[in-house]
Amino acid sequence: xxxxxxxADLHLAFGGVKAVDGLSFQVHExxxxxxxxxxxxxxxxxxxxxxxxYRATSGAITIAGTDVTRxxxxxxxARGVSRTFQNVRLFGDLPVLDxxxxxxxxxxxxxxxxxxxxxxxxxxxEQVATDEAHRWxxxxxxxxxxxxxxxxxxxGEQRRVEIARALARHPKLLxxxxxxxxxxxxxxxxxxxxxxxxRDLGIAIVLIEHDMGLVMEVSQRVVVLNFGREIADGxxxxxxxxxxxxxxxxGSDDEPAAETGDHEPATxxxxxxxxxxxxxxxxxxxxxxxxxxxEIDREAGADA
Ligand SMILES: Nc1ncnc2c1ncn2[C@@H]1O[C@H](COP(=O)(O)OP(=O)(O)OP(=O)(O)O)[C@@H](O)[C@H]1O
Numbered sequence: 001x002x003x004x005x006x007x008a009d010l011h012l013a014f015g016g017v018k019a020v021d022g023l024s025f026q027v028h029e030x031x032x033x034x035x036x037x038x039x040x041x042x043x044x045x046x047x048x049x050x051x052x053x054y055r056a057t058s059g060a061i062t063i064a065g066t067d068v069t070r071x072x073x074x075x076x077x078a079r080g081v082s083r084t085f086q087n088v089r090l091f092g093d094l095p096v097l098d099x100x101x102x103x104x105x106x107x108x109x110x111x112x113x114x115x116x117x118x119x120x121x122x123x124x125x126e127q128v129a130t131d132e133a134h135r136w137x138x139x140x141x142x143x144x145x146x147x148x149x150x151x152x153x154x155x156g157e158q159r160r161v162e163i164a165r166a167l168a169r170h171p172k173l174l175x176x177x178x179x180x181x182x183x184x185x186x187x188x189x190x191x192x193x194x195x196x197x198x199r200d201l202g203i204a205i206v207l208i209e210h211d212m213g214l215v216m217e218v219s220q221r222v223v224v225l226n227f228g229r230e231i232a233d234g235x236x237x238x239x240x241x242x243x244x245x246x247x248x249x250x251g252s253d254d255e256p257a258a259e260t261g262d263h264e265p266a267t268x269x270x271x272x273x274x275x276x277x278x279x280x281x282x283x284x285x286x287x288x289x290x291x292x293x294x295e296i297d298r299e300a301g302a303d304a
Pocket of ligand 1: 014017018019037038039040041042043044045046
C-alpha cells in the first residue's frame with residue numbers, strides 16, 4: 001500500500017542547530033503513528049515542515065503522491081493535512097461555533113458577491129457551515145456552551161474545539177501536537193477514545209506526545225527522535241525495549257539526562273498537569289522524571 005505521508009531524509013537547520021537531521025518515515029491511511037523524543041528533539045520542527053510552516057533545508061515530503069515540500073501552509077492544508085498546535089490557537093474572542101465554522105471554509109466555496117448580497121446560495125453555504133460545526137463539536141464531545149467566546153472555555157474544552165476545527169477541514173491526515181498536555185486523567189482517557197474514533201473515520205493521525213501511557217496505548221507505530229535524528233521506528237512494544245530509546249530518555253551512565261539541559265526525560269502520565277511557559281513561550285505540560293511507563297493508570301480515576 002502506498003503511503004499517505006512520506007517524509008524522506010528531511011533536514012531543517014536553524015543556523016548551527018540541526019533541528020531535524022535526516023528524518024524519514026511513512027504514514028498510511030487510517031494509521032496512528034506517534035512521534036516521541038526528549039524536549040528539543042525536533043518533533044514540532046518536523047510537524048512545521050510537513051505542514052508548510054517551516055521550509056525544510058533539504059529532503060522531500062509527499063502527501064498521497066504529491067510533493068508538498070515547498071508548498072505554503074494553505075496549499076498543504078488543501079491537500080488534506082490538518083493540525084492542532086502545542087499551545088491551543090483559537091480565535092479567543094470569536095464564538096466557539098465560529099471557530100469550527102472557520103474550518104469549513106477550506107472546502108466550502110463562497111463568493112464575495114454572494115456574501116455581500118446575502119444571496120440564497122450564500123445562506124445555504126452558511127447553513128452547511130453551521131451544521132458541520134455542530135456535527136464536529138458533537139463528535140469531539142464538547143459539553144460547553146457553543147455561542148460564547150472560545151477563550152471562556154475551560155482548557156480541556158478548548159483543546160476539543162481545536163480538534164473539531166481541524167476535523168471540519170475534512171483532512172486525510174491529522175497532526176496533533178501534544179494534545180494531552182494540560183489535560184487531567186479523565187480528559188486523557190476521553191482523548192484516547194476520540195483519537196481512535198477519528199482513525200475509524202479513515203483519517204491517519206500523527207501524534208506528538210510526551211504522555212507515554214497514551215502513546216503506548218493508542219499508537220500502531222512509534223517514531224523516536226533524539227537531537228533531530230530518528231533513533232527508532234517500530235511497534236510501541238519494540239520501541240519501549242529499544243536500548244537506544246531508553247538511553248535517550250534516561251541518559252547513559254556517562255551523561256545522565258538530568259545534566260543535558262533542554263533534553264529532559266519525558267514524563268509518564270501525570271494527572272492534572274496544566275501548561276506552563278517554556279523557553280519558546282509555548283505552553284506545554286510540565287515534565288517530571290521517569291521513563292516511559294507504557295500504561296495509562298485507569299485506576300487513578302479522580303481528576304486533579
Ligand atoms: N524557530 C526556531 N529558531 C531557532 N531554533 C529553533 C526554532 N524552533 C526550534 N528550534 C530549535 O530546534 C530544536 C528542535 O526544537 P523542537 O521545538 O522542534 O523540538 P521538540 O522535539 O518539538 O521539543 P518539545 O518536546 O520541547 O516541544 C531545538 O534545539 C530548538 O531550540
